[in-house]
Amino acid sequence: MLFWPFFEPPATETMHYSQRPFSYAICLWLMLTGSLHASGGFITIKTSEVPTFVFLVVLCGCILYYISQARKGGKLYVRKIPALNSVNEAVGRATEMGRACLYIPGIMDIDDIQTLAGLNILGSVSAKTSVYDCELKVPVTRSMVLTTAQDVVKEAYLRTGHPDTYNASNIQYLTDEQFAFAAGVNGIIVREKPAAILMLGTFYAESLLIAETGNHIGAIQIAGTAEPSQLPFFVAACDYVLIGEELFAASAYLSQDPMLLGSLKGQDVAKIMIMIAIVIAAVIELGIQFLGLPSALSIFQFM
Amino acid sequence: MKREIPLLITFFSCLVLILDFVIKNEVLARLAAAINDYVSILATFALVLGLASLFGVHFNRIYKKRENWGFSVVLVLGFAFSLLAYCLYGVEKEYEVPIPLDRYEVLSKAGEAQVREETVHYLLVDGREIRVGQEIFELDAIGPEHKKKKVFYYQVHSNYWFDTFIFGNVFTPLGATMFSLLAFFMASAAFRAFRAKSIPATLLLVSAFFVMLGRVPIGAFVGQWLEFILLPIATLIFPEAWISPSNQWFSEFAGFIMNVPNTAGQRAIMIGAALGMVAASLRIWIGLEKEHLGRD
Numbered sequence: 001m002l003f004w005p006f007f008e009p010p011a012t013e014t015m016h017y018s019q020r021p022f023s024y025a026i027c028l029w030l031m032l033t034g035s036l037h038a039s040g041g042f043i044t045i046k047t048s049e050v051p052t053f054v055f056l057v058v059l060c061g062c063i064l065y066y067i068s069q070a071r072k073g074g075k076l077y078v079r080k081i082p083a084l085n086s087v088n089e090a091v092g093r094a095t096e097m098g099r100a101c102l103y104i105p106g107i108m109d110i111d112d113i114q115t116l117a118g119l120n121i122l123g124s125v126s127a128k129t130s131v132y133d134c135e136l137k138v139p140v141t142r143s144m145v146l147t148t149a150q151d152v153v154k155e156a157y158l159r160t161g162h163p164d165t166y167n168a169s170n171i172q173y174l175t176d177e178q179f180a181f182a183a184g185v186n187g188i189i190v191r192e193k194p195a196a197i198l199m200l201g202t203f204y205a206e207s208l209l210i211a212e213t214g215n216h217i218g219a220i221q222i223a224g225t226a227e228p229s230q231l232p233f234f235v236a237a238c239d240y241v242l243i244g245e246e247l248f249a250a251s252a253y254l255s256q257d258p259m260l261l262g263s264l265k266g267q268d269v270a271k272i273m274i275m276i277a278i279v280i281a282a283v284i285e286l287g288i289q290f291l292g293l294p295s296a297l298s299i300f301q302f303m
Numbered sequence: 304m305k306r307e308i309p310l311l312i313t314f315f316s317c318l319v320l321i322l323d324f325v326i327k328n329e330v331l332a333r334l335a336a337a338i339n340d341y342v343s344i345l346a347t348f349a350l351v352l353g354l355a356s357l358f359g360v361h362f363n364r365i366y367k368k369r370e371n372w373g374f375s376v377v378l379v380l381g382f383a384f385s386l387l388a389y390c391l392y393g394v395e396k397e398y399e400v401p402i403p404l405d406r407y408e409v410l411s412k413a414g415e416a417q418v419r420e421e422t423v424h425y426l427l428v429d430g431r432e433i434r435v436g437q438e439i440f441e442l443d444a445i446g447p448e449h450k451k452k453k454v455f456y457y458q459v460h461s462n463y464w465f466d467t468f469i470f471g472n473v474f475t476p477l478g479a480t481m482f483s484l485l486a487f488f489m490a491s492a493a494f495r496a497f498r499a500k501s502i503p504a505t506l507l508l509v510s511a512f513f514v515m516l517g518r519v520p521i522g523a524f525v526g527q528w529l530e531f532i533l534l535p536i537a538t539l540i541f542p543e544a545w546i547s548p549s550n551q552w553f554s555e556f557a558g559f560i561m562n563v564p565n566t567a568g569q570r571a572i573m574i575g576a577a578l579g580m581v582a583a584s585l586r587i588w589i590g591l592e593k594e595h596l597g598r599d
Contacts, residue, residue, distance in 0.1 A: 044327040053325045059578070060585050067591070111342055113580045116587060120594040143353030144346055148595055172360050173353035179481035191371070205485060212488040215495075226576035228569040233489075236496035244572045245579030251592060259591055267582040274574060 058273075063266030070262025078261055083222050083240035084253050090196035090220045091128045099195040100135035101125070102188065104210065106201020106225070107181060110144040113248075114226055118201035119145070119152055120251040125198060126156035130165060138171040139188060141181045146173045182206035186213045199223040199238075200247060203230050211237035224250070310590045317588045329442070388465045399456040407455035418458070424451045510560050513537070517557020526553030 070076055094101045103125060105118035122138065129136040138153065140146045150171045157166040174184040186209060189197065197214040199207070200223070207223075207230040214221045215237050223234040224242025234241045242250060245267070252260030316338050322328075323335035361375040402410070402418070410418045424440035425432040426449050440449055499505040513533075516522035526533065530552075537544040537556040544552040544559075586592040 046325055046327050049325050056581065059581055063582055063585055109346065113583055113587075116595055117583055120592060123594040142346075143349035143351075143356075146353050146356055147349060152595060169356075169360055169363070171356075173356045177478070179478045183477075183481055205482065208485055208488050208492060209481065212492060215492075226572075226580065228572045228576075231572065233492065236492040244576035248576075248579035248583040251583075251594060260586065263582050263586055263591070267578050271575065271578055274578075 059267075059270045062269045062273075063263045066266035066269070067259045067262040070258040070265070073258075076258065076261040076265055078249075078253060078264060081242070081246055081249070081253055083224065083242045083246065084250055086220075086222060086240050087125060087198070087254070088128065090198070090222055091125065091132055091134055093220055094129075094195035095132040095134040097195045100137050100192060101129055101196045101198065102185075102192075102194040102214075102219075103136060103138045104185060104197070104199045104201070105138065105140060105145060105149060106199075106203060107141045107178060107206065108202040109142045110148055112202050114202040115142075115145060117248050117250065118224075119148055121198075121200050121254065122149060123152045123156050124251070124254040126153040127160050130157045130160045130162040133162070133165060135167075136170060137188065137192070137194065139174050139181070139185055140171065141174060141176055141178075143173060146171065178204065178206055179209075182209045185210050189213045189217060189219070193217050194219055197221045199225075199234070200242065200250070201225065203227060203234075208233040208237060214238075306593060306596050309596055310593070314588060314590065317584075385469060388463075388469075392463055392465075399458050402455050402457045404455060406457070410457060418456065420453055420455045422451055423454045425449065509536075510564075513553070514557045514560050517554045517560075522553045522557065523551070526551075 091101055103122055105122060106112070106115045108115050110116065110119075126136055128134075136153065138149050140149055150168055153171060154163075154166050154168070157163055174181050185206075188194075189210070190213065194214075194217075197210075197219045199210060199221070203210075203223075203225050204227065207225070207227075211221060211223060211234055221238035222240045222242075223238040224247040225231065225234065226244050226247055228244070231241065231243055249264050252264050319331060319334045319338060323331040358379070361378055363369075364372050364375045365379070407418050407420065424435050424437055426435050426440070427433075435449075440451070493511070497504075497508045497511055499508050516525050534544060534552060537552065541556050541559045544556045547555050583592070587595075
């Protein structure tokens with residue numbers, strides 16, 4: 001079991017969570033020794049990337065620590081996110097009006113983390129639409145996202161006990177081209193007039209095209225992206241917006257899984273560390289500007 | 304094992320990519336490059352599934368003569384025409400032909416063709432020249448000999464009428480049309496959003512006023528005409544506006560709003576989003592988040 005960290009133990013046996021880091025270390029050691037052997041003992045550390053790697057290790061350490069703390073029990077507080085609380089309201093509104101829900105998981109491929117976050121939320125949304133017997137349409141712009149989205153929605157419908165209402169043709173591939181996809185989605189919005197539109201993933205220039213069309217037909221719109229340049233358009237045109245990290249927190253928030261919530265806390269601790277570092281750096285820089293102190297670079301060189 | 308195998312593949316692939324980020328090792332570099340290639344190959348195969356889904360929907364619509372089935376016919380005919388044309392004639396080629404130095408000099412003087420020169424790196428292996436990238440060239444552990452030389456290229460275009468017709472006369476104008484709709488949508492969104500309903504909304508309205516006018520030439524005139532009203536407001540936030548010339552303080556103040564508070568807000572969102580991305584990636588890497596694989 002130590003060598004298969006993702007093996008899910010049978011119900012009669014539980015793998016202690018403290019064994020997982022050890023099994024990860026085993027895998028890491030095997031990888032390192034294997035590559036060392038294969039390359040004849042020649043490994044060089046990229047010194048330019050070490051500070052980034054150290055920061056990543058610290059950040060991941062915080063997250064893993066709070067995941068382990070959450071596993072031990074105890075309720076974790078997460079502030080209310082209005083956009084996610086309104087998903088129920090949006091799906092309920094669509095059900096009452098007898099119209100469909102439209103879900104757009106972004107325009108990038110499955111290798112984009114925002115698309116994965118959008119697909120994670122799609123699972124929760126499709127579970128709700130299956131329970132409420134509301135039609136869910138998911139136009140996608142990449143073939144691999146199509147297959148993944150079909151799987152996610154189908155699993156959700158099976159899980160809630162409504163496999164008969166699942167319709168694979170509702171999850172359709174439109175096109176890879178950005179504005180052709182926007183035109184296709186706008187056509188769906190204008191023709192079928194969905195009552196709720198959820199746009200969660202990576203969006204670029206087509207964000208306002210889609211959001212404004214949805215606003216024009218009077219749909220309730222929930223949007224979320226980590227692209228700072230598109231957030232103002234969503235804020236102007238949509239009813240609820242998930243800003244940046246809220247998109248990635250959505251799966252933890254909707255599932256209320258303790259380990260996922262623990263990762264949010266670890267992320268917040270890392271954010272506090274960054275804020276402290278920024279304040280210290282700003283104070284040092286002010287001291288350099290106004291008090292004529294030696295530059296930060298020379299301080300580091302001296303140290 | 305339906306979920307365990309994808310989780311294992313995810314874990315080891317991410318491990319290779321992370322180690323490649325920090326460790327300079329040939330085996331890891333090749334593995335990382337191979338993983339990136341696999342993604343492209345899988346995406347290409349997945350394209351077939353996407354096309355199957357697309358045509359399943361549209362053929363069904365044509366067969367059952369659903370509403371607007373004529374547009375489905377247009378889509379199918381357009382796809383068939385493009386596929387047939389490019390299968391027969393090939394995709395437009397922009398390939399480069401190596402030419403000798405004297406030919407390069409003649410062509411570049413005449414200005415008749417697009418020519419360029421490039422420094423190319425070769426490894427000599429068993430008497431054969433194998434072209435490599437610069438980063439491989441710089442690794443001392445690879446290859447018994449290496450050299451670089453200048454090569455001159457002549458770029459060839461193959462000009463097909465239907466390529467110009469499809470992309471130049473149909474596709475590009477359609478994309479430009481959709482993009483141009485943004486201007487009107489932005490105007491309607493701004494009309495709705497810039498209302499002084501609350502203090503934050505009023506601040507948004509005032510800053511939008513300064514930024515929009517500061518980006519166009521007429522903003523300089525507005526700044527001069529309304530200097531006695533607007534300049535004190537701007538000076539409260541941006542003291543340097545007071546000492547700027549009359550025709551420049553407006554645009555400088557707009558630049559200040561974009562460069563300082565706007566950039567600060569954007570960077571804050573980017574830092575939060577980046578932390579969220581790392582946390583989400585870590586959860587997917589260690590198998591905590593499995594929604595995209597489907598639950599049991």
